[in-house]
């Protein structure tokens with residue numbers, strides 16, 4: 001087998017890996033960095049099939065380019081296929097607003113659905129003498145790793161989460177010869193989740209006690225739903241807004257993919273959904289507002305910050321804030337860019353590590369549980385420390401654009 005990263009090899013983001021095995025070429029993930037302006041991976045060669053691990057833009061934001069160029073079938077789980085067009089239409093919309101060019105247009109997103117092929121956990125796609133199956137990774141509703149079975153077995157993980165969360169069970173190791181695994185948190189550990197949740201709930205209680213509102217920016221897929229479940233046993237007036245609202249509703253169609261589906265459904269019925277500007281006004285008098293964008297770069301969250309910019313209100317970040325985003329600027333300077341004006345945020349600002357990625361020790365445990373001969377560490381910037389702790393196995397640290405033999 002031979003592999004080549006089109007992006008996301010020695011970096012977090014814009015992932016794409018071409019695998020050549022026998023007479024087949026497969027593409028695993030094809031994402032963009034949703035930065036301003038967006039960053040794209042290298043262009044893909046013609047492939048026989050595309051396998052998508054999950055519905056985050058750094059894993060699927062480039063798919064419409066394939067469709068535009070007469071691309072192959074795109075395999076993913078039903079939840080991933082349902083959420084993908086929402087993210088892609090939004091990407092086209094944002095590019096238009098920001099005057100950025102994309103290598104595709106809205107019509108390509110319209111057409112992409114024809115290339116979609118659903119594959120459920122445990123199911124197999126056959127290609128003559130090669131088969132490919134998909135298994136849960138605990139990262140998002142519907143996130144999957146792919147196992148390619150040729151003479152040797154290869155697993156491509158996408159993003160993985162080891163711990164059980166409210167929405168999902170953690171990833172289970174799978175026997176393989178070659179393991180291509182993410183390494184976003186190489187060299188870093190997460191605090192215990194129970195402590196993070198307790199801290200988060202206490203912080204919200206403080207805000208509500210002083211009659212403030214807790215604004216909680218969250219990524220639309222994954223984070224927003226998990227946070228709702230963290231708030232399950234409270235009686236706060238909770239509002240949800242932006243793409244987080246759309247995605248939370250779409251996921252109601254996939255009971256088999258959610259750990260506590262009945263509880264999730266009940267929670268979605270109990271919270272209040274922002275449907276129009278009048279609702280947005282009402283939300284200002286609620287207790288908690290969960291809203292996109294998670295990095296404060298757009299979406300209704302900016303409106304809430306400008307309306308609620310007062311120390312009695314909370315602004316609780318729940319995800320990693322990438323460089324050059326408003327969220328990162330807030331953490332570093334206390335200000336954000338609101339419609340071109342640097343604005344000091346006077347709210348009670350806190351960050352909580354609700355990461356959906358395995359930490360360093362969990363990555364090592366997962367890798368040894370899979371018993372591979374060869375480990376390819378991708379989707380990471382600090383892979384050396386992790387590589388140094390993997391003994392008795394060949395370790396490959398791929399660079400974008402370099403083809404390597406496995």
Ligand SMILES: [Zn+2]
Pocket residue numbers: 054056139159
């Ligand atoms: Zn992800």
Ligand SMILES: [Zn+2]
Pocket residue numbers: 013056058059159379
């Ligand atoms: Zn990722």
